[in-house]
Amino acid sequence: MREINIALLGFGTVGRGVAEVIRRNSKIIEDQIDCKLRITHVLVRNTEKYRDLDILKDVVVTDDFNCVIDAAPEIIIEVMGGIHPAKEYIFEALNHRINVVSANKDLVALFGPEIMHTATENKVNFSCEASVAGGIPILKPLHDSLAANQIESIIGIVNGTTNFILSDMDDSGVSYSDALRVAQKKGYAEADPTNDVCGYDAARKLAILASIGFRANVTFDDVLVEGIEKISQKDIQYASEMNYTIKLLAVAMRQENGIALNVYPAFVPRSHPLASVKGSYNAIYVTGNIVEDVMFYGRGAGSLPTASAVMGDVISTAKHILNHSTGTEMMLTETKRIPFYSSLKLKNAYYFRLLVDDMTGVLSQIAAAYADNNISIREVVQKSRIEDAAELMIITEETPRENIIHVEKALQVLPCMRQVANIIRVMDDGKR
Amino acid sequence: MREINIALLGFGTVGRGVAEVIRRNSKIIEDQIDCKLRITHVLVRNTEKYRDLDILKDVVVTDDFNCVIDAAPEIIIEVMGGIHPAKEYIFEALNHRINVVSANKDLVALFGPEIMHTATENKVNFSCEASVAGGIPILKPLHDSLAANQIESIIGIVNGTTNFILSDMDDSGVSYSDALRVAQKKGYAEADPTNDVCGYDAARKLAILASIGFRANVTFDDVLVEGIEKISQKDIQYASEMNYTIKLLAVAMRQENGIALNVYPAFVPRSHPLASVKGSYNAIYVTGNIVEDVMFYGRGAGSLPTASAVMGDVISTAKHILNHSTGTEMMLTETKRIPFYSSLKLKNAYYFRLLVDDMTGVLSQIAAAYADNNISIREVVQKSRIEDAAELMIITEETPRENIIHVEKALQVLPCMRQVANIIRVMDDGKR
Structure with missing residues (x-):
């Protein structure tokens, strides 16, 4: 033989x-x-x-x-x-x-x-x-099987460490630091977890996925990155109460004038197929203009x-x-750069967790800050009261990132504001 | 050009x-x-x-x-x-x-x-x-990307019509016949729905998947088929109460001495990735001895x-x-037949819905029938009482199919038995 x-x-x-x-x-x-x-x-x-x-x-x-x-x-x-x-x-x-x-x-x-x-x-x-994404067949299917599509978006859960930590926080109610410790003990996280928890690892994988999906030269530096270090058990819990789970998403999204590339934690509706991707599993959810939605799921490492x-x-x-045919199957050959869409213009719904003075008139101050920045509020809930402070949860309608940055600054200087505890994107369930 | x-x-x-x-x-x-x-x-x-x-x-x-x-x-x-x-x-x-x-x-x-x-x-x-499975990249990834694996099992939701009907029954609480009518109205089901609801369409797709996955010649005739015609709203509801959903599964399973090929409706745990495959979506869940579990999800038709x-x-x-290289990429070339594992030996947990006389001693008669056929019972629940009849739900431990066939016969001739209303397999969540 x-x-x-x-x-x-x-x-x-x-x-x-x-x-x-x-x-x-x-x-x-x-x-x-x-x-x-x-x-x-x-x-x-x-x-x-x-x-x-x-x-x-x-x-x-x-x-x-x-x-x-x-x-x-x-x-x-x-x-x-x-x-x-x-x-x-x-x-x-x-x-x-x-x-x-x-x-x-x-x-x-x-x-x-x-x-x-x-x-x-x-x-x-x-x-x-x-x-x-480890064992998951994704690059070849994306390149070959979906070749007839204009890829509209790629949403990946591509980092097992952060997905393990977030799943553990969701399932067991533990804190971020306890979940990280468990992940380190089990060998899912390194002693210095920066590369994973800050989203850099996910950004590298997104660069490769986007290069193939959008047939362009996308590198790590093109991806804007937020990690999961600020996610607290409270955020997980409030997400859960509204039937969401928090995942670290690597998102490449075609916009009118370019591609937006971001890694960030987000509320994912529990009915979305990405929500059931637990522990160290990975998944990549691809939308094409012909195939609609496809998802590839499996072990992302090991x-x-x-x-x-x-x-x-x-x-x-x-x-x-x-077959004497080596050198004929190529992907990732594109050297052409594509315009990158400013993430500042990218629209999402947002979750805010705010710690404010518990007194009359606070809500109107806060509501005014959102209104001044052209942000519509979908929902406000007072979640808890700690001594003379109240914890508010606010969900906005879809808003460009830049308005969110502005309102964050405006909120921080309000006299009633004790802490803008967290701001997290909310993924809409869309047409599904 | x-x-x-x-x-x-x-x-x-x-x-x-x-x-x-x-x-x-x-x-x-x-x-x-x-x-x-x-x-x-x-x-x-x-x-x-x-x-x-x-x-x-x-x-x-x-x-x-x-x-x-x-x-x-x-x-x-x-x-x-x-x-x-x-x-x-x-x-x-x-x-x-x-x-x-x-x-x-x-x-x-x-x-x-x-x-x-x-x-x-x-x-x-x-x-x-x-x-x-329509737009889902599955045959090439199964053949090429997973080529290093011994495929252990392939579990597919590969028929959009039945999945639409079962999802509709689950989501809207409608009867089987109403859901079928909606499916027909929307163009998801044909005027004569036999080919879909009886599982024949799924069996054809399973034959193709198994041929590639097990590298053998598997045809439609090798697949044992059960359809969804007998699934009632009650079954859906009882499944839901136990955190299951009912799906029509096409299952190819490697056993010690061959491959078992079956299409049947089954209780799928809601935590399983296949459970979130709704409406006319399809998914194929593949287990290999190297890659562990992978799933391919998307639009199964259209x-x-x-x-x-x-x-x-x-x-x-x-x-x-x-590239002048046509004729070099082949799949489905195997003409070798593989031994088929008798589905009679195939083990599953089972759900029984029984209509019995509502009187003392009934449960002991029924329990004896199961015991006589070497079937352990995991759970018995009396679900409802209609005049002088009681409805029982029984979940068994894992049991070979042949014992289930025997107990069905034994139950049917019990004096207290009004109707063996349904028997449905229960998919275990396994190690996930």
Whole structure:
């Protein structure tokens, strides 16, 4: 049987998953492509750590990338993460006419088009399904199956850490900091959780999704980001009372004159399919002008689920190798920039939680501030009273972001205002 | 700009959608493939009906298939439906080395492998994404993106008519027959709804899904089918009280010694992602041994959503034509049969609704019948009393189907039994 030699760059969580899949499902894979996939080399920083692993017993474990290149594998799987030296390795591999499969969202979000052009020039494949939303098939379906659509919007729950924290706060009534601690204990959050809870990770994935969906060059820097650090148990609870749940959404939205790209927490109606995406699951909700709404749901991370996406790409690449058609399937090739729509103009309904003096006339002061900024109020509820302070919840009608920024400033200087405790977008259920 | 000529066989709902997409999104499509797609011929039975349509003004409308073949289009889109003459047309097109895209589930469910082999022999493409679940990208993702997985189960809500009826019964509290009438009025159900409500349509789609997922030749006849005709408002209501909703599920399940293939209504826990699939939406929930759970959700029918899937295939085919690589992407080629697992052995929890005499000792008679058939009872609730009859709801533990059939017979002959009103499977929430 024909064999295809594979080198793995990196042997962390995903790398081990890939090795495990090739071992466990070898027959399933061979039946499909009539060819054996064999890991011949694994590149790691500290080779000693891996010498005695049973799963690597017939594999060359090396810390020297030249050794990998010299072995001339037909496919290199890059699962080391980070920009350097992953970037240099990938370009060198492609320039040596070696096909590359990568799970590296940081790299793809920054250098997707450049990498893809180098692959095409060298007539080899570069694929990166695993770089967004772990095991969920999304990049290829978005690029190929929905190709006839003008994509109107992409709304993703693409960060497992924040979704775990928010789900836990919703299900168990715990505080943000307790939920974060649990996430850290379970390995869902890192010791320094900034990258996840501040929305940067979601922004990288959104850049990749938007690049493919809107066929343009969108990078991390184009995305405006808000995190979940300010979400309190009270916000969760008030959302729940109105039949909403709070999710961190990565949103790319076509507007009349450009694309708006934002990551923010939002109230999601419980009847919306995104509301039932719990714990470390991810989902991407896509609206096209032809297909209407589609959603892709599944495990957004984890060793085996991510390896499933990597190996899907590897098997596709193997088919291309056997068909002598590598270098023909491209995505993320667009270098054209698109106009970005100012998020200041973007309309949403908003939730406000305000702590105010509990005295007559307060509501009229507050209502005037909203009216002065052209904001219609949908609902005002006094939620609780703490000594001489009252907590108000206000839901606005759809309002441009800039008016919200203005009213926030106006509210903060009102004599009766103790604290503008939180402002969160409210997703409308739309026509569903 | 290079042009690819296309002929459309059939100009019903989907055919019109395809023409509309090519008109509306032509720029989006041309930007991707650097090539113009042009419908040159439309084959219909009654040409007079279509002569004055604006959208067909530069198109040859004909009732003669030879006229289509003689024009030698590069792609034929078959959206006429039914077996004859669609089957003959498709084989003739393939044998003339014309690529074919089809939305015809009846045909693909019966002759998938045969068609695919003819396509391969002739080095052309045959694709049929639109044959299952309308606009939802499912066949290609299942075949390609999940290729590294051993598929463990496929659970689909793949029939929009029944899902509309069941959602309506759940949301509005109407009876089955009223919901069916509404569905017929809205065009979701046909005058003779048998094909949908009895589960045959879902069974065809399951055959296609299982063929791809389990890489075997599965046909409509392999699927055991139960419909929704017996579901009453009471069943819906009792399900709801226990936090379930009733859905018609198409289920392919890997067992130790084969694959079990069934279509049946079932209680689905409201926390399960399939529970929020409402109205005419479809979803397919796939479990693989690597990826764990993924779900694909969207519009399961309709002119434009289905055309989105058709056109996704057309654009892929166009890329293959331009790359001179048609005939290399195959699915549904397996002719190997797999052992089918007897559905009699398949275990589920079950819901029983029983109408019994309202007198002492009845429960012990009934409990004995279950015990005699090795069925453990999880819950018994007396739901209502009508004159001298009582209505009981019983939920069993997981039990093989054959024991359920036996207990049904045993219950029917009990002196206290007025009616075994309904028996419905209960889907466990599993580890989620």
